[in-house]
Amino acid sequence: MKESISRRNFLKGALATGTVVAGAGLVGCASGGADQSAKADTAGAGAGGAEQGRWSWSVKPDPITDIAEAIECDVLIIGAGAAGVPAAMYAGLEGIDAVVMQKEAVVQTNGQGFGTWNNEWGTEQGIEWNIPATMQAFADLANGKANLTLVRNVLERTGECSKLIIENIPEPKPSPAIVDGYVAYRWLYDNDNSTRYKAFADLYKAMGEKAEENGVRFLYNTPAVQLVVDDAGAVTGAIGEQKGGGYVQVNAAKGVVLCTGDISDDDEMLEAYCPIMLDIPTLHAVPCNTGDGHKMGMWAGAKMDLPSVGLMMHFDPSPLPQGAAPFSAVPWLHVNINAERFTNENVGYQHLATAVAMQPEHRAFQIIDSHLLEHATEYTNGGRPGDAKALEAGVEAGQILKADTIDDLAKQAGLDATKLKATIDRYNELVDKGYDEDFGMDSKFFVFNGIKDAPFYAIERMPAKLAVCGGLACEEHCQxxxxxxxxxxxxxxxxxxxxSFFGYDYPVVGFGGFSLSRAATGAILAVKQMMGTFDEPIA
Known part of the structure; x- marks a missing residue:
């Protein structure tokens, strides 16, 4: 157990594995319309039952007046990440006078691809798009929290957005696949799936370069620190803090779009809006998602989603030092560090990650016997698939523990062997009955899942926070x-x-990649709404 605890302590240090939307663009902002002050001073007061002044963002900062430089533009994009960079490229291609404020020194985003609908390539492959049916599926997962008109406007135009990107950025090349009836894109080098994270980052770098080539001005190392709000409550720009000191004010004639990422790198905001993610390790390459745009919006009078907001907390890639193992949603026996079964394992991938997050040390072990590969492909819970080659590679890499006895398996995993054997005995007893009396797993799968025949395998699982999918309330045009x-x-x-978008969980099954495609598509649509071209095609 000592080894496991030290591994846990390691995880509290810096982790640098990128897998999710990142790329925030400001650190705090507020603005100065006098008629907004009373409301803004209590912004966030209702979050998590908070009283006025509980949170650091509850009090609006004083307006900044010592401006060293002023820049005029039509559109201001705050944040050069998953949303801001595609919007900047679109603005440049359309000849829109746009400025991007970015608090980092470079374009900053993580992830691996898009989920798209109304996609031309998919149509050519024979997909008959049924957006109403897709929306019904989304509504079933949104817990009544989504503005479904907003969701529809974004979802049905993700195909246009991907077309724009593919037509303008030839390298890296996209690799499309049909998944759950929609088209999922990954960008790869040499068709090698292991390159997907680097290729996706390079894709965004190329989009940023394309934007600059077409006249979009990027203000790097310039976090926005305050929105500019006029006496009528309209947002007319933002103030950024320059790296060498002093402030620059960007006045935007058409509007400002916040593209600042989520709150998952700010523990105080997690406490207020998504406390289950506290103490969960991050997979952000740069932990810059500190809710800056959320705070700014509330200071300007915006409404924030009520807690608890949606979350994206996955096993893959893994925050564990040994890395991610395959078979991450296969519903075989899961035990916590006390060797106790704790959940119905045949649930969605996100739900299983949440169940593990609630266990001691946020860790669990997936226990499997030699019959794994006979049924592994029959599960559709949204996790990482695997085959015989992946199993062998996982054992070789130390991601999967292998033993001929339960005693040896327990020793390798740092579990109490007596408790583990008792848990397995009970589990096998229920499998033989064909009915999970303890947790109610569907018998269709449960009868496959005995832990009886060597070799036995144990796979350690720990979720990592990728994104908190809750933010400022928006109407159907992203306003x-x-x-x-x-x-x-x-x-x-x-x-x-x-x-106004996701429910309590990000819907992995059926909508994988929608987080990134909705960011890119939504930001472009916001720019189009400012310019009066919302209903015209993106590409």
Whole structure:
């Protein structure tokens, strides 16, 4: 057990595995309309039952007045990440006078691909798109929290967005596949799936370069620290803090779109809006998602999604030092560090990750016997698939423990052998009955799952936080709403700073990759709405 605890302590240090939407663009912002002050001073007061002043963002900062430089533009994009970079490229291609404020020194995003609908390639492959049916499936997963008109507007145009990107960025090349009836894109080098994260980062770098080639101005190392709000409550720009000191004010005639990422790197915001993610390790390459746009929006009078907001917390890639193992959602026996079974394992991938997050040390072990490969492909819970080659590679890499006895398996995993054998005996007893009396797993799968024949395998699982999918309330055109449900003139949001979208969980099964495609598509649509071209094609 000592080894496991030290591994846990390691995880509390810096982790640098990129897998998710990142790329925030500001650190705090507020603005100065006098008529907004009373409301803004109590912003966030209702979150998690908080009283006025509980949170650091509860009090609006004083307006900044010592401006060293002023820049004029039509559109201001705050954040050069998953949402902001495609919006910048689109603006450049359309000849829109746009400026991007980015708090990092470079374009910053993580991830591996898009899920797209109304996709031309998919149509050529024979997909008959049924957006109403897709929306029904989404509504079933949204817990009544989504603005479904907003979701529809974004979802049905993800195909257009991917077309725009593919037509303008020839390298790296996209690799499309049909998944659950929609088209999933990954960008790869030499058709090698292991290159997907690097290729996706390079794709965004190339989009940023394309934007700059077409006249979009990027203000790197310039975190926005305050929105500019006029006396009528309209957002007219933002103030950024320059690296060498001093402030620059960017005035945007058409509007500002927040593309600042999520809140998962800010423990205080997690406490307020998604406490289950506290103390969960991050997979952000750069932990810059500190809810900056959320805070700014609330200071400007915006309404924030009510807690608990949606989460994306996965096993793959893994925060564990040994890395990610295959078979991550195969519903065989799972035990916690006390060697106790704790859940029905035949649930969605995100739900299983949540169940593990609630266990001691946020860790569990998946226990499997020699019959794994006979049924591994029959499960559709959204996890990482595997085959005989993946099994062998996982054992070789130390990601999968292998033993001829349960005693040896327990020793390798740091589990109490007596308790583990008792848990397995009970599990096998229920498998033989064909009915899971303890946790109610579907018998169709449960009867496959005995832990009886050597060799035995144990796979350690620990979820990592990828994104918190809750943000500022928005209407159907990505315009931010105030507490009264009225649009705030000039203020838009896209990506994970945008709320009104997901339920309590990100829907992995059926909507994989939608987090990234909705960020890119939504940001472009926000720019189009500012310019009065929302209903015209993206590409």
């Amino acid at each position: 931010v709403l105030n507490e009264a449900g009225e649009p705030i003139e000039g203020l838009y949001a896209a990506g994970n700073v945008q709320g």
